[in-house]
Amino acid sequence: MKFKAVLLLLLASSLTVNAQKDKKKSQIKPRKEFISELMAKMTIDEKIGQLVQFTADGTITGPVSGDNYIEQIKKGNVGSILNATTVKYTAELQKMNLENSRLKIPLLFGYDVIHGYRTIFPITLGESASWDLKAVELSAKIAAAEAAAGGVHWTFAPMVDIARDPRWGRVSEGAGEDTYLGSKLAFARVRGFQGTDLSLNNTILACTKHFAAYGAAEAGRDYNTVDMSERVLRETYLPPFKATVDAGVRTFMTSFNEISGVPATGNKFLVNGILKDEWKFDGFVVTDYTGMNEMIPHGFAKDEKHAGELALNAGVDMDMVGGIYMKQLKKSLSEGKVTEAQINDACRRILEAKYDLGLFEDPYRYNDAKREKEVIYKKEYLDAALDVANKSLVLLKNSNNVLPLKKEQKVAFVGPLVSDEFNIIGSWAASGDRNGFAVSVEEGVNKIITDKSKISFAKGVEIVDAKRDMIQNAINNAKNADVIVAVMGEFENMSGEAASRTNIDLPGIQKEFLAELKKLGKPIILVLLNGRPLTLEWEDKNMDAILEAWWPGTRGGDAIAQTLYGINNPSGKLPMTFPRNVGQIPIYYNHKNTGRPYLGTADNEQKYKSRYIDVDNSPLYEFGYGLSYTKFSYSNFKVSSNQINFSQKLKATVEIANTGNYDGEEVVQLYIHDKVGSVTRPVKELKGFQKIFLKKGEKKTVEFEISAEDLKFYGIDMQFAAEPGDFEVFVGGTSATTMKLEFELVK
Numbered sequence: 197m198k199f200k201a202v203l204l205l206l207l208a209s210s211l212t213v214n215a216q217k218d219k220k221k222s223q224i225k226p227r228k229e230f231i232s233e234l235m236a237k238m239t240i241d242e243k244i245g246q247l248v249q250f251t252a253d254g255t256i257t258g259p260v261s262g263d264n265y266i267e268q269i270k271k272g273n274v275g276s277i278l279n280a281t282t283v284k285y286t287a288e289l290q291k292m293n294l295e296n297s298r299l300k301i302p303l304l305f306g307y308d309v310i311h312g313y314r315t316i317f318p319i320t321l322g323e324s325a326s327w328d329l330k331a332v333e334l335s336a337k338i339a340a341a342e343a344a345a346g347g348v349h350w351t352f353a354p355m356v357d358i359a360r361d362p363r364w365g366r367v368s369e370g371a372g373e374d375t376y377l378g379s380k381l382a383f384a385r386v387r388g389f390q391g392t393d394l395s396l397n398n399t400i401l402a403c404t405k406h407f408a409a410y411g412a413a414e415a416g417r418d419y420n421t422v423d424m425s426e427r428v429l430r431e432t433y434l435p436p437f438k439a440t441v442d443a444g445v446r447t448f449m450t451s452f453n454e455i456s457g458v459p460a461t462g463n464k465f466l467v468n469g470i471l472k473d474e475w476k477f478d479g480f481v482v483t484d485y486t487g488m489n490e491m492i493p494h495g496f497a498k499d500e501k502h503a504g505e506l507a508l509n510a511g512v513d514m515d516m517v518g519g520i521y522m523k524q525l526k527k528s529l530s531e532g533k534v535t536e537a538q539i540n541d542a543c544r545r546i547l548e549a550k551y552d553l554g555l556f557e558d559p560y561r562y563n564d565a566k567r568e569k570e571v572i573y574k575k576e577y578l579d580a581a582l583d584v585a586n587k588s589l590v591l592l593k594n595s596n597n598v599l600p601l602k603k604e605q606k607v608a609f610v611g612p613l614v615s616d617e618f619n620i621i622g623s624w625a626a627s628g629d630r631n632g633f634a635v636s637v638e639e640g641v642n643k644i645i646t647d648k649s650k651i652s653f654a655k656g657v658e659i660v661d662a663k664r665d666m667i668q669n670a671i672n673n674a675k676n677a678d679v680i681v682a683v684m685g686e687f688e689n690m691s692g693e694a695a696s697r698t699n700i701d702l703p704g705i706q707k708e709f710l711a712e713l714k715k716l717g718k719p720i721i722l723v724l725l726n727g728r729p730l731t732l733e734w735e736d737k738n739m740d741a742i743l744e745a746w747w748p749g750t751r752g753g754d755a756i757a758q759t760l761y762g763i764n765n766p767s768g769k770l771p772m773t774f775p776r777n778v779g780q781i782p783i784y785y786n787h788k789n790t791g792r793p794y795l796g797t798a799d800n801e802q803k804y805k806s807r808y809i810d811v812d813n814s815p816l817y818e819f820g821y822g823l824s825y826t827k828f829s830y831s832n833f834k835v836s837s838n839q840i841n842f843s844q845k846l847k848a849t850v851e852i853a854n855t856g857n858y859d860g861e862e863v864v865q866l867y868i869h870d871k872v873g874s875v876t877r878p879v880k881e882l883k884g885f886q887k888i889f890l891k892k893g894e895k896k897t898v899e900f901e902i903s904a905e906d907l908k909f910y911g912i913d914m915q916f917a918a919e920p921g922d923f924e925v926f927v928g929g930t931s932a933t934t935m936k937l938e939f940e941l942v943k
Contacts, residue, residue, distance in 0.1 A: 227551050231544055237299060240526060240536065243543040246275035246301065247514050248522045249482065252289070253279070269303070270296045273522050275546055276304040276350075276514065281627055286347030287563040294559060302559035304550055309351035309389075309400070309626050310369055311335070313342035315577040315750055316621040316628035318588040319691075319727055320355065322746030324371040325768040325822070326587035327863045327887055329384045335584050336388025338577045339626075341398040345571035346627065347562050349553055350401040352449060354385035356436035357406055360782040362772065363416030365695030368623055368727030368747070370411060372771030373784045373819060375432050376882040379439040386443035394446070394552045397561055398571075401549055404440040406451030406484060408466055409433045413453055416781065417696045422453045427875065427910045429455070438475060446479040446549050450487055450512060459494045461487040462503070467511035480513040480545035489518040500524055505533045513542035573633075578751060585748040585755035587861075590768035591823040592732075592742040598719045599741045600762030600825055601679060603645060608652050608677035610670040610713070611684045612659045612706065613725045614638055619685075622747025623692030623727055634750050637683050637723070640757030652677065659687055660704040667709060671716070680713055681760065683723045688747060691727025700730050700778060707734060714738055723756055729774040733816055744768070762825065767861035767887070769822035769930070773815045780811070785819040785931040786878040820865050820882070820931040826856030826892065830935055833927055839940045842918065846902040846939055850927045854890035863887045865933070866900045867926040873919055874912035880931060900927075907941060 224230055235243070250265035268274045269292050280286050286305050293303045311317045317335045318325075326332065336354075343351060355369040358378055371378040382404070389402035409429060413420040424433075437448075448471060451460040460466055461483050471477045488507045489500060497503035504520040505528050515521040528534045554561050591599070601607060613619060615638040618630040628634070638653050645651050656670030657663075674680045684706045689695060701707065713720055721741040724730065725748075735742060743766070745756050758764040775783045794807035807813055829852070836847040852862060866884035870877040884900045902925065907918040920943050926936045 224557050227548060230556065231547050231551060234299065234301075234547065235540065235544065238543070240529065240539065242272065242299065242301075243539050244521055244525050245273045246543045246546050247525070247539070248274050248519070249276035249278055249306070249514055249516045250274050250519070251278040251517050252285075266292070268522070269293050272297050274303065275301075276306055278306050278517065280305050281307055281346050281348055283345075283347045283563045283565045283568045287560060290559050290563070301547070302550055302555040304349050304546070304555070305347060305562075306350040306352060307343065307348045307626065308353070308624055309339050309343045309348065310353045310355070310624040311622070312339045312581070312628060312749060313346060313348070313626045314572045314628060315339075315342060315574075315581050316625050316634070317581050317584050317749045318752070319368045319622040319624075319747045320370055321368050321372060321727065321771060322588040322748060323584060324377070324381055324771040325590050325744075325746065326584060327377070327769050327771075327885060328587050329380055331584050331587055332381055333384040333388040334580060336385045337391070338580055340389045340391075340400045342572055342577065343626075344398050344400050344562055345564070345568045347568075348400060349555070349562060350403065350447065351389055352403045352405060353389070354382050354402065354440070355405050356382040356440060357409070357411030358433050358436065359411035359772070360784040361413075361416035362700055362729040362775065363696055363698060363778065363781060364411065364413055365418060365691045365697065365728065366411070366693055367729075367772060368691040371436070373773060374771065374786065374882050375435050377771060377885070378436040382436040383439045383443045386440045386445045390444060390446065395554045397554075397567075401446045401553065402440070403447040403449050403482065404437055404445050405449035407437060407448050407460060407471065407481075408451060409455050410451035410453050418694050419452045422455045423457075424455070427914065430910055430916075434470070441471075441475050441477050446552070448477065448479065448481045450481065450483050452484055452487055452490065454494055454496070459491045459496050461512055462491050462496055462506035462510050464510045472511050478545070480542065480549060481511060482514040483507065483512055483516045483518065485516055486518045488512070488515050488520050501528060504528060508534045508538050508542070513545050581749050582751035582754050585752050586758060586764040588746060588748060588768050589755060589759050589764075589766045590744040590770055591766040591825075592744055592817055592821075593736060593739065594741045594823055594825070596740065597825075598679065598721060599743070599760065601760050603647075603650070603761065605678045606650050606676065607679050607681055608654070608670070608674040609638065609641060609681045609683065610654050610656045610674060611682040611723075612655050612657055613685055614653055614655060614683040616725070619688040620725060620747060620752045621688070621749055623688045623695070625688070628750060635753035637753045637756050640753035640755070641760075643754065644757050644761050644763070657705050657709045659685070659706070662705050664705070667712065670709075671712060674713055674716055674718065677718065680716070680718050680720045681723060682710060682713065682720060683725065684710075685725035686727060688727070698778065700728060702730060702735070710735065710738070721760070723760070729772050731775060731777050731816070733776050736816060744770075762858070765825045765858050765860040766822070767824060767863070769820050769863045770817055771819070773819050774817040776811050776816045779808070780815065783815050786881050788876050788878055818930060818932045820863070820929070822863070822930075824856070824858070824860045824862065826854055826858040826860040828860075828862045828890070828929060829853045829855050830928060833935055833937060835925065835937050835939055837939065839942055841942050842904040844903070848900045848902060848925055848927065848937070849897055851895055851897050852888065852890065853895040854892055857892060859889070859891045861887055861889050862929055864898045865928060865931065867931065867933070868902070868906065869924040869926070870907065870909070870919075871922045871924065873909065873921070875910070877909065880926060882931070904941060
């Protein structure tokens with residue numbers, strides 16, 4: 197484990213060093229002077245053109261404007277192109293643009309590089325399960341290096357929406373349900389994409405999305421309405437966005453949803469009010485795909501012209517694909533519905549981003565065919581993808597230590613995804629190769645087991661198809677095995693955008709197939725490939741082991757095989773709660789108590805409590821949960837004082853011991869509970885975590901610091917402050933930990 201950490205550190209350093217070799221001293225004027233002089237030469241049409249983005253022929257995620265992007269480039273009406281990739285194609289478009297641009301203003305090329313460009317890492321939710329900030333930052337850094345080598349300037353990531361409803365397919369793109377963890381991961385991802393110097397040729401612009409509260413869509417249905425108090429918005433949903441501003445993110449994307457009756461793309465309170473004025477964000481804001489046009493069916497804009505006015509007045513700088521700014525904004529200006537100062541501000545922000553990328557100095561600096569060939573799928577990038585995939589796997593169950601497998605055991609590998617290379621890289625997999633390059637579970641196992649008589653592979657069933665003609669062959673294989681490994685889950689497009697589900701059981705007849713396998717009386721290990729928490733109550737009762745692998749990426753099959761055979765000891769922890777059934781949704785660990793809280797099984801005699809009559813309140817697997825092949829014990833939990841004031845810091849220490857038979861990593865988690873506030877507080881809130889490596893038999897003391905800053909919330913007067921009072925502090929390897937101490941905050 198230490199060797200891997202050093203390897204990743206060296207890889208991160210080499211990425212920066214290699215980029216610096218190509219960095220040249222700027223030959224153009226300082227940014228403020230350059231942009232000021234350029235804009236003085238620009239016509240109003242040229243300024244509006246910079247505010248326009250059209251899509252090329254790549255991924256389409258909504259309606260298109262009907263405008264031919266080639267013709268619009270030739271007319272000088274476009275500032276950015278979406279979904280154009282590769283050095284060859286982006287160079288062609290850039291050349292076309294420069295030849296037709298009076299002032300030679302370069303195009304900005306954007307693409308959804310969510311969890312890798314060519315080398316695909318685990319889906320973002322899976323990466324988040326690693327709780328490893330350095331690994332997540334490195335993943336984004338590698339994605340940026342590959343994308344930059346492929347002609348891409350700008351990614352529409354990170355998605356930082358807090359999400360507590362697994363029916364919503366886009367949970368796969370985010371960090372899960374917790375504000376603190378989500379904020380830390382959001383910061384890391386921005387630093388990975390952008391680095392500390394955008395003029396280096398291996399960095400790209402990051403884009404924080406979706407602003408704001410998209411993850412709270414009603415009923416878990418994509419694009420749906422959001423309605424919440426300002427307190428909930430500010431405490432739960434906005435902090436990860438603010439973390440990216442602190443990290444220096446250069447672009448933001450508005451969300452599809454309305455919030456409190458106002459669509460985000462026309463929401464002055466969100467964009468101008470909070471983002472630009474309150475947070476002093478100095479980058480530019482783009483809509484989501486046709487987000488401006490969609491204010492019309494929302495019932496907020498009467499027509500496209502009105503929608504454009506609402507958007508610009510709200511602070512939106514660029515129109516993605518909708519064509520409204522190009523067609524309507526000049527007329528709105530002539531009517532006094534918008535001002536030239538607003539257009540100038542939007543144009544300036546976009547030009548500054550292009551300047552910082554070095555595009556004015558060299559519009560083709562991202563179009564090096566030699567670098568593209570050298571960088572894509574570098575061995576060290578593929579090794580890093582394997583390492584992150586290993587860190588992301590979460591062991592949910594392991595009865596009687598059925599895992600790890602032994603090489604001498606006869607194992608029947610079954611299930612619809614056992615040999616899959618297409619789905620394993622997940623949704624939003626950018627330019628990742630789905631046809632032959634990604635490693636399947638079968639391929640990964642074959643690399644480890646040389647004696648092929650010990651392993652067999654058969655699908656048995658499809659993911660959703662109800663055909664049963666393959667089941668018997670798989671059962672025959674399983675009859676001759678000591679152990680069965682079932683690799684099951686979703687299609688990659690069953691999670692992600694426009695992929696909400698009301699039933700989040702295993703699809704099709706996969707569970708029926710598991711029931712048939714169960715009749716053989718052999719240990720069964722369930723490996724899950726999916727983009728969201730699933731409802732697994734039956735599987736939890738009937739399977740001997742369950743390994744949550746998410747969509748683990750290009751090297752996913754290797755990671756799963758290495759984990760099954762003990763080469764990797766799983767260390768992932770859930771970033772999102774797994775419900776027992778959909779009736780519990782939304783369910784999350786940091787809920788609030790009611791006036792009639794349910795206290796658990798000892799309280800069963802009391803009917804009139806906040807509880808269900810048909811299922812326990814508790815989730816199947818809680819936030820922060822995850823097993824290891826080894827065991828960790830917590831002891832000597834101490835706080836430095838039972839009382840601190842607003843200027844002091846409290847130290848909480850705990851001793852962790854590896855008492856099992858394997859070396860391993862543990863995520864030590866610290867939670868706080870404010871017992872009484874001017875407004876009610878959650879039962880627990882994550883306020884710190886550390887991922888530590890312990891050899892078998894080793895002990896370490898982990899220390900956390902707690903200050904008044906960690907205890908702040910939006911009180912009854914909507915002021916963000918800590919309040920004096922009593923607090924509980926919890927520590928453990930899961931949010932369900934009961935190890936706690938108390939302290940008091942005094943004035």
